[in-house]
Amino acid sequence: MQMTVVAKGRELTYGENLVYVNSIDLSANNLVGEIPEEITSLVALGTLNLSMNHISGRIPADIGNLRLLETLDFSNNNLSGSIPQSLSSLIFLAHLNLSHNNVLGKVPTGNQLQTLNDPSIYEGNPLLCGLPLTTKCPSEDTSNAPPLNGGGQDDSDIENDLDMTWFYISMGPGFVVGFWGVFGSLLIKKSWRLAYFQFLENMTKRIALVIALGVARLRRR
Template sequence: MPILTDLDISWNSLNGSIPLSMGNLQALMTLVISNNHLSGEIPQFWNKMPSLYIVDMSNNSLSGTIPRSLGSLTTLRFLVLSNNNLSGELPSHLQNCRALESLDLGDNKFSGNIPSWIGETMPSLLILALRSNFFSGNIPSEICALSALHILDLSHNNVSGFIPPCFRNLSGFKSELLDDDIARYEGRLNLDSKGRAIEYYHSLYLVNSLDLSCNNLSGEIPIELTSLLKLGTLNLSSNNLGGTIPEKIGNLQWLETLDLSRNKLSGPIPLSMASITFLVHLNLSHNNLSGKIPTGNQLQTLIDPSIYQGNLALCGFPLTNECHDNNGTNPTGKGEDKDDEDGDDSELPWFFVSMGLGFIIGHWGVCGTLVIKKSWRYAYFRFVDKMKDRLLLAVALNVARLTRKV
């Protein structure tokens, strides 16, 4: 089939190795042989297929290293080799694939450092997924040059060092990716989101995810991460990160998943976190956080106590331990009632003083006037006598009326 351009035999039960004769398909542009039971090494025939822009061999049992001839595919845009048994370091000849938009090598046995040339030679990269391998060393600062990046997954490796502050240059996390930015092909990608593993397909352009979890990263969470305004998932769990949670974490208004669990973070939970209105999964457990848990807005819907477990100095809802002030008293509830009672006791003498003054002023305001002004005194007593006579007359008439009825 010398003019065949697209070959998709995925999702079958094919086994054995990839045949060398496949290299005769010189017009091939799309090769998808994923989700089979293929084994053995990847053949060295890729320089015979110069038009390839999609290669998906994921979810098989392929072993060995990435062949050198793959680097001859200068038009390659999507390389998906995830979930195999591939090993070794990433070969430098891959840097010839300058048109790559998606590089997914997750769930293999690759080792060595993350190459710096990824950031130097692949300016169009939208997806970089290296999860679940044996990569070590630091995160190269050259990755910060990948301004189009929307998904960066380095989780479940042995990466160490600091999170580069230059991540603020990843402007792809500051904008939404349009559906025509990944044209014709997306493939499938497994990501940890919303507290579980999710397989994305046909919607990868909607995902903005930064996952550095399960590594040996240290230092503080750089405040520069709070400038990645369109970030949907931020997972830094299971590292050795210290310091405090950045106060401006509330700037990440698009966050749906925030996982900072199993680190060495300390200090209070920033109040700004309550303003992240799209947050559906939060995990701050097993740190050294302290103080009162913020309330209000979205945090009122996240009522699972396990979100905060392992932080012995945290208090307040939804935990059972109440917050206390520096004197060991509860700032709410019974403590306030006692303070109010003490305040009432201190004001009690003034109540009697004011009541006595009121009686004296009221009494002498009336009686003093009658004593001083004679005409008013006569008029007052005539009025009293007249009212007394009317009252006595009314009583006498009612008594007589009742007597006649009897």
């Protein structure tokens, strides 16, 4: 008895050593429906190939439970939803193919997935983004943009900056109004002008007298 298994991208034929095969290869069988969650309990699996079928639904969230998995091929199906982050737990994974499905979102990263940097693994999924694909995720685009508040300022700093800005803006009109409020009225009213200059003259004399007395006291000492 012989059996051909597609694993790691190659066709492998097993004969007498068939009892040692720890793989499931159901590729090209016109299978429909969703991948059963129970498949993630087969923790001794080394190969899982369900490619070229009509399987829909999501990739099981607990796919990372298959710790010994070396080959995972779900290509050419109708899978949707995001790729589970638990996929990064498969530290022995050497061959991965999720191409030509409808999965979306960010390609998970970490552990063994960092070495599987071939974009063809994920091709045919137009709504996927992130490395190793050239399509950037929206979060990556905004993370490189400068902060909207001008470089890490908190709300209180922004509020203080705005207060100071309005303070300086208001200084100009305030100075004009104050200046012309005083000197404009002096120009118009002759009696006020005479009284103002008389006041300045008296103040000058008083200041001069205070200074003279102070100098005289210092000389006596």
